[in-house]
Structures are given as C-alpha cells and as structure tokens.
Amino acid sequence: MPARKAKKKRLIEPLDIRSQASPLGQFWQPLFELPVTFPRIYFDVAMGNVIRNPNVNSTVLMRADIYQEMVNDTIHYSKTRKVDLADNWLTHNLSDTEPRLYTIPGYHVSSYVVRRNVPRNPSRDSVTNQTCALYTDLTDSDRLVVYVAHLLTPDACPFYLPLARAVALLYHVDHRGATCSVHYMLYENTPPLLARDANDRLIRVGLHLLNTCVKHSMGSQSGYTKRVSHDQVVDRIEFQDRYIALKHKYSASLMANWVEKTDPTKHIFEDLGIAAFLIQLWGSMYKSPSDFEFVDLGCGNGLLVHILVSEGYRGRGIDARKRKSWETYPKNVQECLHEQLVVPAVLKNDLPEFDAQDPYLHFVEGASENTFYVGNHSDELTLWLPLLDRPFIAIPCCSHNLSGSKHRFVTPGQAQVSEYAALVDKVAQLAEKAGWKVEQEMLRIPSTRNAAIIGRKKFGPPADIAKIVADEGGAKAWVETTRQLRHTISGH
Ligand SMILES: C[S@@+](CC[C@H](N)C(=O)[O-])C[C@H]1O[C@@H](n2cnc3c(N)ncnc32)[C@H](O)[C@@H]1O
Secondary structure, three states: OOOOOOOOOOOOEEEEEEOOOOOOOOOEEEEEEEEOOOHHHHHHHHHHHHHHOOHHHHOOEEEEEEEEEOOOOEEEOOOOHHHHOOOOOEOOOOOOOOOOOOOOOOOEEEEEEEEEEEEOOOOOOOOOEEEEEEEEEEEOEEEEEEEEEHHHHHHHHOOOOOOOOEEEEEEEEOOOOOEEEEEOOOOOOOOOHHHHHOOOHHHHHHHOOOOOOOOHHHHHHOOOOOOOOOHHHHOHHHHHHHHHHHHHHHHHHHHHHOOOOOOOHHHHHHHHHHHHHHHHHHHHOOOOOOOOOEEEEOOOOOHHHHHHHOOOOOEEEEOOOOOOHHOOOOHHOOOOEOOOOEEEEEOOOOOOOOOOOOOOOOEOOOOOOOEEEEEEEEEEEEHHHHHHOOOOOEEOOOOOOOOOOOOOOOEEEEEOOOOOHHHHHHHHHHHHHHOEEEEEEOOOOOOOOEEEEEEEOOOOOOHHHHHHHHHHHOOOOOHHHHHHHHOOOOOO
C-alpha cells in the first residue's frame, strides 16, 4: 500500500475575483481574495519583512540590498547601495534608482523602499531594482503594497519577477470584515487575467504572493519569530557575494569530478558556504592570508581544504582515514592532507602506553600562535576544538564526549532541548571555561547542522585545560575509541 502523504495545512481556498473591478482603479486587474481576521498592523509587520527578504517569496532570490527608503517623508540612503557587484553578474538598469510610484485614487504613499534584488545565481538571472511602496487610504484602515520593477522593457523581466508592470497586495476593511487580495497592472497587448487558466504563471505567482502575505501576517500575529541568529559574526552581503563567487568558480568542476559515494550536492555547497564564511572571518582577523595557517581537524574528504588552499590560504587537513577524493586534488593540495589520528596533547601524560614516535599519531601541541583550527562536523573532536588553545571554529554534528564516545548532553535547566542543541551548548560552555569570548553564528549553508561556535579572542588568565577535562569526567578511552576510525566507513 502506498504510504499516506502527510496532510499539508492549507489556508482557506481564495476567492477568484477576476470578474470584479479592482478597487485600485481602471489600470488594475484583480485576481484572488482571502478573508482574514488579523488586524492591519500584522500585515505591516509581515510585508515589511517580506520586502527586506524577497527570498521568502522566491527561492531564486538570495536577498535584497536596500538602496533607499522613505519613512515619515524623510529619505534614508542605505550603505548597501555602495556594495560592488562582481564582473560576471548579469544586471539590468541598475543606475535607475529613482522610486517608481503609481498614483492610486483613494490611497497615498506612506513609505517606500527601493531595493536591489540579488538572485542566487547572478550569472544566470539578472540583478534588478524594484520599488516596494506602502500605501494607506484616507481613513487609515487599508494597507496596500505595490511592487514595481525598474525594467526598461518587458523583455528584460527576469524569471523571478512576474511579467507585469506592477503587482499589488491589498489589506482592505469594509462591512464584510477584512480581506487580503492580489492585483496586477499588466503590460499593454498581453492577455487579461480573465483569459488565463489556472496554470498560467501570473496566476500561480499571484496566488503564491497572496498566500505568503496571509501566512506571514498570521505568523506575526501569533508572535512567531525565527529563533535563529544569522550574520552575527560575518556580514551577510559579504558572505553571500563570496559564496556566489566560489560557487561560480568551483561547483561545476567539483560536481563533475566527484568520486565519493556520498551526495555531491550536499557536500559541495555546504563546504563552499563554510569556505566563504571562513574567508570573510579571517579577513576580519588577519591582515593577509600569509599571516596564519589553518588546520582542518577531521577533514574527511578534504574538500574544504581543497577550496581554501586553491583560494590562496595556507593550511592542512588531518583525518584518521584518508579518502578517495584526496587523490583527485592538485598535487599542492594532496600534500596538505594527512592521514593521522589527532590526539590532544593534554592526554599524553595520562596515557603512558602511547608510542610518541608512532607517525600515525598527531599530537596537538606547540602549534604556532597563528594557527586557526577548523572542526567541521568533526564528531569525536568537536568538544576538543575550544581546548586546543588556538582560535577555532567548531561546527558540531554528532554528539560525542571528550573520550570520543557517543554521548547525549543535557543543557542545565533545559531538559527539552534536542541532542544537537545540547551539544552546541556544551561546546560553547567548554569554550567559555577555556577562556574564549564565545561567538555563535547560524551559518547560511544548506545543512540543518549549521550552528558554528567561534573563538577569536581570549579573556582572563590561561585556563587549566587538564582540570577542565578532569571535571568533564576525563578522556581515558580516547585513543582506543578514535583508533577505530581508521577502519570505520562513515557517511561523510
Ligand atoms: C563526520 S566526518 C566529517 C568530515 C568532514 N569534516 C566533513 O564535514 O565532511 C568526521 C571525521 O572526523 C574524523 N575524526 C574524528 N576524530 C578524529 C581524530 N581524533 N583524528 C583524526 N580524525 C578524526 C573522522 O575520521 C571523520 O572523517
């Protein structure tokens, strides 16, 4: 028997209002309408958010850079309008930054934003400007958002925008109660909405815009706020532009040459995102790439090392088990990858059976001051990253304790948090104990395991690492547990 599909919670079916006259005037054609119960303030909040984050409505779009904004009759110019675009990006009419505002009888413009739409792949889809204007009516009971793209001709309309002069979302109150509706101002000589069927792109896009508007307004009424904290450590625009550039440069050849059994799309885009983040982070820490060296502990297939070394950064990757991919990288990258077991130096004295001469063992000690440790989903090593006395980034995945054994942590006083969240808390807690000023970021990468804990600066006197380890129950079985890794086939 086929598995039953989970029921998707649907909004009420919208009313097709194409045969009615649009309240916005003769140039507009109405499309769909939904009755709503939320007060207009939630429409304002939701639309304000959607205007700043167009990626909510289109997966093709990555972000909007705000050029200028008019609020309370004052125009504010944003610093993002000065952001440079890469040479290989397609653009259309970007010098046209004057707001495009339509006169709509019975309504007046209360605020507007001129934004630059930045697609995820700007070498395929053009970057365009767009005016997003918020109107109110004379009694201040209605709200209207009108989007106008700054196109020179309809042919220039990119795929991510509806092919229309303008699109409007109206929050309207009358004797029936409140409704939200969507309306288009079409180009001349194009079929009217009434003549189009349900599969027509303008009809589908209109329905999607209306549903998003209502869903987000209801979400803002119920107090839903995203818990994740992005862009705390690295600027979003700088990160995204770097990510686009790295994707453009590497993704096609990496996909073509993938030799692992694992999913290439998952690894490639995740590691390109992490590389973009690290490059921006290092830019804020060091004057030049020659001022430091990174070490990727538990580097797995070595892809992150390959990207970073190819970008001119000095570094190495160490993993308990070498991977097929290593041989596919250029010679200079291969030389940076080492099959060794990473052993924190603090364990050396506890474990007299260690053969300190065994070349398979890589004791982490005496690293140069300018070493930066990377632990990306490095599982058995994750908790050790903050204890190695050098700046680090830890991106946790599976939960292990300091002995390298699988372990489920519990965040004190918060029994409900997930195993993953408790692990992230544990890394942050150990980092703090070790004297790091702890920074956290939810990385913008295609992975649900995207929390990063970063230690760039230390405060206070040097921490007693051996005591921290002892307080955590020690790490006696470390070598026995982690030696097995050489023969373990993992999904990474
Ligand atoms: C889940 S995989 C992640 C690999 C890679 N960083 C990635 O994100 O694709 C964890 C890796 O850490 C390595 N590892 C864990 N503990 C280690 C240790 N003590 N020494 C060397 N490698 C270790 C494992 O061999 C494994 O390849």
